[in-house]
Amino acid sequence: MTTGIIMREPELWLGYIRVSTWREEKISPEIQLAALKEWERRTGRRFLDVIVDLDVTGRNYNRKIQQAIEAVERRTVRGIAVWRFSRFGRNRTGNAVALARLEAVGGELESATEPLDAKTAVGELQREMIFAFGNFESNRAGEQWREAHEHRRAMKLPATGRPRFGYIWHPRRVPDANEPGGWRLQEERYELHPELAMVAEEMYQRKLARDGFATLAHWLNDDLHIPTTRGNTWGINTVQRYLDSGFAAGLLRTHDPDCNCQFGRTHHSGCKNGRMLYTAGAQPAIITPNEWEEYQAHRAKVKATPPRARAATYANTGLTACGNCRGTAVARSAMKDGAQIRGHTFVCSEHKNKGKSGCEKGLYVLRKDIEDEMRDWLKREFADDIDGAPSVPQQRTPPRDPAVKLAEERARTQAELAKVDAALERLVTDHAMDPEKYPTDTFMRVRDQLTGKKGSLVAHLQSMAAVEATPQREEFRSLAVGVIKEWDTLVSIEKNALLGQVMRRIVCTASKRNDVGFLNDIAFDVHPVWEPDPWACPKCGKVIRGTGPLVCRQKSCKQA
Incomplete structure (x- = not known):
């Protein structure tokens, strides 16, 4: 009499690999995969698939982990295995919701390098402590990044240091074999690119001439063959983000710290409340303040117009x-x-x-x-x-138009802003070419004075823009007269564009x-x-x- 041995099929699981955006947490996918394969061999389970999320944060659940959770809910697999529990997520609320979804259908979550039995009280406590510590580390890293960004903004630099289109970027650290450690520190700055700055200026001019973002992307890719600063082709969103950033206008775009829309945490496409602020930056401007204001008005008008x-x-x-x-x-x-x-x-x-x-x-x-x-x-x-113009000009002097006075003040402020920009660019360039020319404290004091004055001038221009928001009827006189005279020769799209400027x-x-x-x-x-x-x-x-x-x-x- 022989006894048969019943061979059971191994349980099907899903492996999940996440590579963090935080540099200190960038554990290579190869290391994580090797640990998961060892866990698979050790436990006798079998992976149906291994899902990989590269360069994504664990602070939210807008990622491929949702596919793994849904597979468990469909009972396609028994559970999810990760390298460490921190790979599953670093958000306390999100972790609780995701675990509740798994456990509601009898699913499990296991770590290849942190063995514990979450079915017991002690094991569940251990896992909760690991999640809590991961959430703490994520919050601490976020606070450090915010402090770094605030420091850079105080220096009139963008929150993240990287190349910007139309500029030559001189980073803080540059490789130098003659320096200890192989790196040399210098003053971070942006200079106008001799060729691409003109391209950036023409991008704004073409947009104001009613070219769409798609048309601009085709022009950059197909006609000029100019890539982005990251070597990619231009797209509609890429062009829009660059022009909306205001960097070419000498400005830095930041999020209002008093806004609670969770911009930068739960979403990154823009402030849901529209509370983005523009402050003066240390970089020289490519376009004039007038062109920037015209662009903003154009964008506001287009947004309010049905497609x-x-x-x-x-x-x-x-x-x-x-x-x-x-x-x-x-x-x-x-x-x-x-x-x-x-x-x-x-x-x-x-x-x-x-x-x-x-x-x-x-x-x-x-x-x-x-x-x-x-x-x-x-x-x-x-x-x-x-047809009502008098044949003889009136002899009396008309009263001074307030709009003319405001225009003169704007021109004076813009001229002063141009001088400050030029002085700031000369100062930074001289210091970069000859660091010994100015003592460090003198250079920083003069630079801060110039950037502070630039900020005041930009704020003054913005306040005048608010006063000028409602135009005067006289500004449209020549336009209206031209439309009336040429009405029968204009095509519909021309009439629409001109009428939209007066009504x-x-x-x-x-x-x-x-x-x-x-x-x-x-x-x-x-x-x-x-x-x-x-x-x-x-x-x-x-x-x-x-x-x-x-x-x-x-x-x-x-x-x-």
Whole structure:
């Protein structure tokens, strides 16, 4: 009589490898994989797969570990094995949630180098202590990085030292075989690149000329064959981040320390509350303060424009609004004699998509009537400028325009800022070429004085920009007169671009239905850009939509 031996299939597990962004925690994936393979041999388990996360932080769970947890929840594998428990995560709340998901379906988490039995009270305590210590180490490292970043910003340097497009970067430490340890310390600085600085300036000029980020990326990659500072090709996001950073304007972009949106911890794409600050940097500027302000205004306008309206099909694209619900009006085609007429009418978007619950009355207006009213409004608004000019100039001296005085102050401040920038660049360059020329304390004192004065001038320019935010009607006189004279020769996209500079929107309000049932008694009202926006919240500036009263729904505005 023989006794058979039952061979059981080994349990299937998933291995997980994470290489940290923290330099001291950069344990190579090869070392982690070798330990996991040894654990697999020692325990008799078998890995279905090994998931690898390279250069990712353990402070959040927006990573591939979610795939491993989901595999356990589907009962595809028994559990997850890591090199050390710290590879699983370094966030106390995230660790608790992830472990709860594993244990809810009977899954397990084991460490290849920290053997313990988490099913016992002592083993569970040991694991919790390991997680707590890992969370402490992560927080401590984060505090050290924040202190380093604050120190660099105090020195008018970007938080992270690396090459920047349009500049030559002189790092703090440079290799030098003649120095002890093989490294020489010098003053970290940025100098204008003799060729790429001009390319950076043209990037802003092309963007202000209505080139898109994709067009700029194609221009840099295909026409100029210029890579990024990291040797990669340019993409839409790469171009956008560079231009938005303001570095080429001599500025540093930082996050408001009083904002609690967790920028830099839970997300890195930008402040959710829009509280990014610009401060003066020590680097020389490539573009002027005027160009930077024009770029910011252009970006704000583009963000507020619907994507389809950015490449306008009609003269009133993106400028037409429904007066009954303060929503946008969109084009609608019609059939006439068996042919389709595109953009024949404009209708209320809310009424079209949601019915009477979105906008009870709705809107139906011919596009031709809207365009005619826009042209007639220009004629009425600037009639005196077209044919009402006096034959003999007035002899009296007109009162001094406050805008002219403000422009003179701006020009004076910009000239002084240019002198400070030039002085700062000469000082840093002289010190780099001849470190013995100035005593260290003298150099640092003069540098700090110049950077402090630069910061004050930049702040003064920003305060003047806020005063100039609402333009004057006179600024648009020549533009409006030119549009009226050339109306019949301009194409739709040109009309739209020019009209968008003088009006926020044309409001169409319907109140009377015709025999077919459409509201055709239309009242038109134009909101010019030189007057305060009647639909905007006075606190946050956002346009208030909806059929109700003009009350902002933002929590911050309600609480104020």
